[in-house]
Amino acid sequence: MEPIEPNQTMKAVAPSEEQGKFTISSLERSSESLEAMHAETIIVGGGVIGCAIAFELASRGREVLLVEQSEIASGTSSAAAGMLAADSEDFAHPFIAQAAYESRELLMKHKDQISALTGMDFGLRRSGFITPFRSYMDLSAYKNKRSSSSSGEKTWWDRSTVQREVTWLNRDTYGAYYRPMESELLPVSLSRAYARSAQMMGARICEGVRDVRLIVNKDGVQGVSTAQGEISCKHVIIAAGLHGEQLMAQVGVTLPSIPVKGEIVAIRFPADQATYRPDRTVYAEDAYIVPKANGEVWIGATSFPGRKDHSVSANSVQRLLGAASYWVPGMKDAVFLRAWAGIRPSTPDKLPYVGKCEQIPGLYAAYGHFRNGILLSAITGRWIADMLEGKSAEEIGIEALSPDRINKKGVMM
Ligand SMILES: Cc1cc2nc3c(=O)[nH]c(=O)nc-3n(C[C@H](O)[C@H](O)[C@H](O)COP(=O)(O)OP(=O)(O)OC[C@H]3O[C@@H](n4cnc5c(N)ncnc54)[C@H](O)[C@@H]3O)c2cc1C
Known part of the structure; x- marks a missing residue:
C-alpha cells in the first residue's frame, strides 16, 4: 500500500489520474x-x-x-x-x-x-453500466422505488445472459439491466x-x-x-x-x-488477475464499481448528509469493499490503493x-x-x-x- 502523508489523513486523497497518457500536468x-x-x-x-x-x-x-x-x-x-x-x-x-x-x-x-x-x-x-439484482424481490423493489423520470435505453439480461456477457460478475446474480449508452x-x-x-x-x-x-x-x-x-x-x-x-x-x-459527504475506495487488479477485473461499470443498489481508463477500479460511495469532514472511516471501507466483493468475487485478490472523501454540494x-x-x-x-x-x-x-x-x-x-x-x-x- 502507498504510504499516505500525515496531512492527507484528514483530507481527501485525490484520485491519482496522472498515469500514462492521462496526464493532467499540461495546464499552464x-x-x-x-x-x-x-x-x-x-x-x-x-x-x-x-x-x-x-x-x-x-x-x-x-x-x-x-x-x-x-x-x-x-x-x-x-x-x-x-x-x-x-x-x-x-x-x-x-x-x-x-x-x-x-x-x-x-x-x-x-x-x-x-x-x-x-x-x-x-x-x-x-x-x-450494469444494474444487477440478487433476486426477483430485489428487482421488484427497485422497480417500485424508481420514479418514471429516468427512461433511458436499457436491456434486461436474465441469469444465463449475465453469465455469458459478464463472466466476472457473481454467478448467482438473478438478472441485470444493461444500459449501453452510459x-x-x-x-x-x-x-x-x-x-x-x-x-x-x-x-x-x-x-x-x-x-x-x-x-x-x-x-x-x-x-x-x-x-x-x-x-x-x-x-x-x-x-x-x-x-x-x-x-x-x-x-x-x-x-x-448543503454538504453531503461521500467516500470512495480505489483498487487495482494485478496483471495475472485481469480476467476478474470488471470491464463495465456495475451500478448496484448497495455500491458502484467503476473500472477507470487509468487501470484502477473505483468503488463508491457512502452518503452522509450534513458532514463536511474528509476522514475515511474503517467501517465505510469495509462496507464498500464488502458490497463490491459480492458483485465481483474475483476482486478479493485485488490490491488496495487508497480511499478518499469528498463533499457533494447539495441544495x-x-x-x-x-x-x-x-x-x-x-x-x-x-x-x-x-x-x-x-x-x-x-x-x-x-x-x-x-x-x-x-x-x-x-x-x-x-x-x-x-x-x-x-x-x-x-x-x-
Ligand atoms: C464521493 C463522490 C462521488 C461523486 N461521483 C460523481 C459521479 O460519479 N458523477 C457526477 O456527475 N458527479 C459525482 N459527484 C458530484 C461531483 O463531484 C460534484 O457535483 C462536482 O464536482 C461539483 O463541482 P463544482 O465545480 O461545483 O465544485 P468543486 O469541484 O468543489 O469546485 C469549486 C471550486 O471553487 C473553489 N473556490 C471555493 N471558494 C472560492 C473562493 N472564495 N475563491 C476562489 N475559488 C473558490 C474551490 O477551491 C473549488 O476548486 C461525486 C461527488 C462525491 C463527493
Whole structure:
C-alpha cells in the first residue's frame, strides 16, 4: 500500500489520474498580477463547473477570466467517481433527467473538440453500466422505488445472459439491466482539459487567487477584489461549489449549500488477475464499481448528509469493499490503493442553482450540482453562456433552476 502523508489523513486523497497518457500536468499556470485588470466575465471557482463554463464562453469568443483559490479541480471535483449515469440515476425531476442525457452527449462532442485542440484525453469511455439484482424481490423493489423520470435505453439480461456477457460478475446474480449508452471519465482530467482548452481559446485561468470579494453597487456587479488586485467586469459567475453560499452572502444573497459527504475506495487488479477485473461499470443498489481508463477500479460511495469532514472511516471501507466483493468475487485478490472523501454540494430541493440573481444585475449562480456535477458540467456551461448572450431562463427552459426560487430567508418558494 502507498504510504499516505500525515496531512492527507484528514483530507481527501485525490484520485491519482496522472498515469500514462492521462496526464493532467499540461495546464499552464497564470502568475500574472490581477491589478487593474478588466474581463467581461469573471468565474469564481475552478472545479468542473467553473472550467466547463470557461470552456463554453471561450469557445464562443467571449472574454473570460477564471479565478481559483487553490488549484484547478482541488475541490469536490477531485473526489468524484466520474460516472455519467444519465440513464441509471433516479433523478428527482424529469427536467434534470433530460438535461443529464443532453449533457452526456455534449461531453462526447467535447472529447473530440478538446482532443483536437490540446491533445488531452480525459478517459471518457462508453462501455455501458450494469444494474444487477440478487433476486426477483430485489428487482421488484427497485422497480417500485424508481420514479418514471429516468427512461433511458436499457436491456434486461436474465441469469444465463449475465453469465455469458459478464463472466466476472457473481454467478448467482438473478438478472441485470444493461444500459449501453452510459459512460464514465476521469473527473480531474476533465476539469483540467476544460481549463486548458479554454486557455488555448483565449481565457485567462488564475490559480491561487485568495480573498475574493464581490464588488457591487446600486447598478449591480462592478468587479471583484482579491489579494492580488482588483478586477473590473460586467458579469460574475459563482461556481464555487460548496463555498458558493459564502460568496453570495457577501452581497446579501441567500442561496444555501448543503454538504453531503461521500467516500470512495480505489483498487487495482494485478496483471495475472485481469480476467476478474470488471470491464463495465456495475451500478448496484448497495455500491458502484467503476473500472477507470487509468487501470484502477473505483468503488463508491457512502452518503452522509450534513458532514463536511474528509476522514475515511474503517467501517465505510469495509462496507464498500464488502458490497463490491459480492458483485465481483474475483476482486478479493485485488490490491488496495487508497480511499478518499469528498463533499457533494447539495441544495434544499436537490436542484442546482443556475442562472441570474435578479436582485443584483450581472451576478449569476452555478453551484449545488450535488451528486451529478461531472455529468451536468457540459450543459451548465451551455446554459450560462446562453444566458450571457441574452437568453432568458424561460427560453432555455431552466426556470426550475433559478436562484430566485429561494426567498431571502433561504426557504424554497
Ligand atoms: C464521493 C463522490 C462521488 C461523486 N461521483 C460523481 C459521479 O460519479 N458523477 C457526477 O456527475 N458527479 C459525482 N459527484 C458530484 C461531483 O463531484 C460534484 O457535483 C462536482 O464536482 C461539483 O463541482 P463544482 O465545480 O461545483 O465544485 P468543486 O469541484 O468543489 O469546485 C469549486 C471550486 O471553487 C473553489 N473556490 C471555493 N471558494 C472560492 C473562493 N472564495 N475563491 C476562489 N475559488 C473558490 C474551490 O477551491 C473549488 O476548486 C461525486 C461527488 C462525491 C463527493
